[in-house]
Amino acid sequence: MKRLHVDRPLTLIRMEDEVDRLVAAWRRERPDLDVEPLEVLSRVSRLARHLDRARRLAFSEHGLEPWEFDVLTSLRRAGAPYQLSPGQLLTQTLVTSGTMTNRIDRLAKKGLVERLPDPSDRRGVLVRLTPEGRDRADQALAGLLAQERAILARLSQSQRGDLAGLLRQLTAPFDNIPG
Amino acid sequence: MKRLHVDRPLTLIRMEDEVDRLVAAWRRERPDLDVEPLEVLSRVSRLARHLDRARRLAFSEHGLEPWEFDVLTSLRRAGAPYQLSPGQLLTQTLVTSGTMTNRIDRLAKKGLVERLPDPSDRRGVLVRLTPEGRDRADQALAGLLAQERAILARLSQSQRGDLAGLLRQLTAPFDNIPG
DNA sequence: ATCGAGTATCTTGACATCGAGATATAAACG
DNA sequence: CGTTTATATCTCGATGTCAAGATACTCGAT
Numbered sequence: 001m002k003r004l005h006v007d008r009p010l011t012l013i014r015m016e017d018e019v020d021r022l023v024a025a026w027r028r029e030r031p032d033l034d035v036e037p038l039e040v041l042s043r044v045s046r047l048a049r050h051l052d053r054a055r056r057l058a059f060s061e062h063g064l065e066p067w068e069f070d071v072l073t074s075l076r077r078a079g080a081p082y083q084l085s086p087g088q089l090l091t092q093t094l095v096t097s098g099t100m101t102n103r104i105d106r107l108a109k110k111g112l113v114e115r116l117p118d119p120s121d122r123r124g125v126l127v128r129l130t131p132e133g134r135d136r137a138d139q140a141l142a143g144l145l146a147q148e149r150a151i152l153a154r155l156s157q158s159q160r161g162d163l164a165g166l167l168r169q170l171t172a173p174f175d176n177i178p179g
Numbered sequence: 180m181k182r183l184h185v186d187r188p189l190t191l192i193r194m195e196d197e198v199d200r201l202v203a204a205w206r207r208e209r210p211d212l213d214v215e216p217l218e219v220l221s222r223v224s225r226l227a228r229h230l231d232r233a234r235r236l237a238f239s240e241h242g243l244e245p246w247e248f249d250v251l252t253s254l255r256r257a258g259a260p261y262q263l264s265p266g267q268l269l270t271q272t273l274v275t276s277g278t279m280t281n282r283i284d285r286l287a288k289k290g291l292v293e294r295l296p297d298p299s300d301r302r303g304v305l306v307r308l309t310p311e312g313r314d315r316a317d318q319a320l321a322g323l324l325a326q327e328r329a330i331l332a333r334l335s336q337s338q339r340g341d342l343a344g345l346l347r348q349l350t351a352p353f354d355n356i357p358g
Numbered sequence: 359a360t361c362g363a364g365t366a367t368c369t370t371g372a373c374a375t376c377g378a379g380a381t382a383t384a385a386a387c388g
Numbered sequence: 389c390g391t392t393t394a395t396a397t398c399t400c401g402a403t404g405t406c407a408a409g410a411t412a413c414t415c416g417a418t
Binding site for chain 2: 014015016017018019020022025026028029030033034035036037038039040041043044045046047048049050051052053076077078079091092094138141142145148149151152154155159160161162163164165166167168169170171172173174175176
């Protein structure tokens with residue numbers, strides 16, 4: 001009795017997700033609480049986890065881990081000569097300093113980055129992308145974008161714009177205030 | 180020459196975030212690529228990381244780690260008698276089976292959950308919340324919701340609804356297709 | 359009944375992350 | 389100047405996560 005392929009505007013199709021089920025369960029178990037915030041923020045967290053998994057798959061074709069991609073592309077984006085301080089890498093990747101030291105060590109061992117002393121601050125260090133590191137970053141980026149386009153395909157151009165704008169409202173305070 | 184506190188509708192205020200800078204950098208370095216997907220998905224990933232940090236802080240007041248919260252509240256939502264199989268917990272928390280076994284072990288050691296044999300399938304196990312586990316989950320949830328409301332405060336009611344709807348379009352395929 | 363495929367959970371070892379503290383240098387202040 | 393405070397990075401131990409494989413059970417087909 002199911003009719004498939006019924007023609008109607010994409011925007012009216014509404015498929016349930018785990019968060020719908022989660023919210024319904026809370027409303028049943030804790031009708032005294034207003035759980036509306038979860039509609040947005042639980043979806044953000046869960047989607048991020050799904051994206052992590054998808055990325056891990058996509059990058060494995062290029063022999064990169066997601067954390068390696070994050071560091072290499074931060075340097076790549078900086079433009080020639082492709083170097084940043086560990087501190088600048090921290091704000092871009094949102095990890096702790098101990099983690100970043102460790103990441104740089106491992107990438108250096110693989111020959112994808114190198115450490116240079118900062119000429120203007122003897123406490124500091126500059127991390128520079130090697131030519132091979134740059135190539136790897138460029139290849140993996142192309143693969144990632146293809147995958148992400150597929151994930152976003154069910155939204156229209158203007159919906160993607162709306163979504164980006166709404167998310168910016170939430171990320172901006174974290175990114176600007178020290179947070 | 181800057182005029183602060185100019186009165187205008189909230190929706191027109193647009194503060195830059197790290198992703199704006201990231202996208203601008205890619206357009207400069209790789210003008211050949213269309214990096215529009217990053218406007219949405221990089222924001223999702225970064226926001227999730229910020230939320231993780233904020234949650235870790237909020238939960239530490241209740242002596243819980245985020246992963247403990249995730250497991251305990253999954254059981255809490257299930258309703259009395261507050262029990263689920265490890266497999267059901269997997270789909271809710273998006274971790275691997277090895278991770279879940281480890282989590283259950285540690286929560287059991289703390290007395291927040293207990294393992295029972297599944298009466299209808301001798302391969303299976305049921306994880307049940309203890310009364311203390313239930314109290315902890317309820318307390319931490321209230322704290323989390325307060326924090327999340329603060330984070331969402333800069334969006335109007337209808338914007339939050341729009342945002343939830345757009346995110347659902349992206350999460351639904353992951354949650355429904357086996358993905 | 360028995361076989362074989364499928365399912366549910368656990369085990370294990372490698373590894374990435376975090377948090378707190380250590381070290382070295384720079385900048386601010388009187 | 390010399391002292392204090394701030395900054396940049398690294399070290400280290402504890403811990404959580406993952407992937408792959410092992411184990412034990414179920415269920416349908418023969």
